[in-house]
Amino acid sequence: MVTIKDVAKKAGVSSSTVSRALSGKIPVDEKTKERVLAAVKELNYQPNALAKGLKEGVTGTIGLIVPNICNPVFPLVSRGVEDTARKHGYTLILCNTDEDINIEKECIQKLRKQWVDGIILAASGRDDSHINELKASGLPMVLLIRKLGDEVDAVVIDNKKAAYQAVRYLVDTGHQRIIAVIGDTTLPLYSERFQGYCQALEEAGIVPDPSLVIKVPDNESCYDAIYRLIKKGVKADAVFALSDPRALEAMRAVKDAGLRIPQDISVVGIDNLQFTPFLDPPLTTVSQPLYQMGEAAAERLISIIKGDKSPPYINVMETRLIIRKSVECRTSNKIMQL
Incomplete structure (x- = not known):
């Protein structure tokens, strides 16, 4: 793997100069910057995004924990989360718990060790202690599908x-x-x-x-x-x-x-x-509105990550009856079917 030291050696500069040239936050003279960029291109150097993120306090990743990805509800929800995360420049890490509370707890711990910027959790609902612990940790989080009182942000239906x-x-x-x-x-x-x-x-x-x-x-x-x-x-x-x-x-x-x-x-x-x-x-x-629920959860989480300090909000999204052909009207007042 090509390292920043390899780029520095190729460009004839120090590693710190390479960092400054790539970050763009500290001025570097134009000729030096050109040599660094040429070395980066020639060596196909890929900066370590995680290391950079840890240094800056963000990693650009969010976690999504679902109870059963085989349940047709959750692919739609997950797509809504991922599309919104991508739009804002975030990468999604998906965890499936198989409705097992112990796996759910493990997923939370592993995501925290991965230094994700926040977590969206469709909790199993069988135990709330780990959710309270996650809230107490200060890591941004939003609950999805299932809520926990009014103390944690959530996107749900009635x-x-x-x-x-x-x-x-x-x-x-x-x-x-x-x-x-x-x-x-x-x-x-x-x-x-x-x-x-x-x-x-x-x-x-x-x-x-x-x-x-x-x-x-x-x-x-x-x-x-x-x-x-x-x-x-x-x-x-x-x-x-x-x-x-x-x-x-x-x-x-x-x-x-x-x-x-x-x-x-x-x-x-x-x-x-x-x-x-x-x-x-x-x-x-x-x-x-499954896809829209995923979108809303991701938007809310990202706003919290970016510093939104508003109180927890329970976003109750609307449901509506879709009338098709599987119900027969047994009264004299016929109801139109799609």
Whole structure:
């Protein structure tokens, strides 16, 4: 590897003169600068950006920690973060935790050892102690998808509202026996979506039926649970899935159980992922602005890195119902579908 000493030797100057010539911060006479630049070009010298950054107190890198990069939500979010980081001259380091809290903690420590300028964290939500420690360290950070009270900057959606929008639409179109496919309700994201499901039912005078609630761990499919429920003859006219991937599993289970969508059972999800318009039938879902959430998180982090001292801000981004063909209107008031 070519070093600054090699450049200095080639140009016939000291290493400090090479540094001054390349930084442009301290004047160097034109002929000397030309010799240095010629030596740099001839030797194909690449300055050590990390060393330079450490000397100046910045490295031009930010870390992004996500719980599962295979979840279709996170590639879109990550792209939003990376595009924004690149626009501002930052390099992104991506870490995947597989929803493991210990790996999440390790990622934070490794990124800090890499001297990143800040961290964007989509936390697992199973433990907050390491997030509080990171906040106390003073390293700029922004939470994404999942928040921690009002003490840390975050970019999120209103999960309760998103679920409410989906289930309220089912109720308004005449559905009453609605299966809910929910994750671990000890986690805030899933708990909030379950609350939205219950609120929409209760406002319509429908008592939530525990026998219609399916709780499935993140690493398991809901296919078998829905298939068995339908085959048992449980009366249901719709499925609310907490995410589009879950809705896709539900659609497969419904069809394999011999029922039609939406004539026999309607299905709705949350996300509005790219594949949803191409399902059979196209999926009605609640859209969350995933790419824009990544953009917003990166913009906020970079503003903090650059010295923004404003109080922590919880950026709650809007969701909206996307009506397609997976819900059948069972009332006389027909609702237009896309």
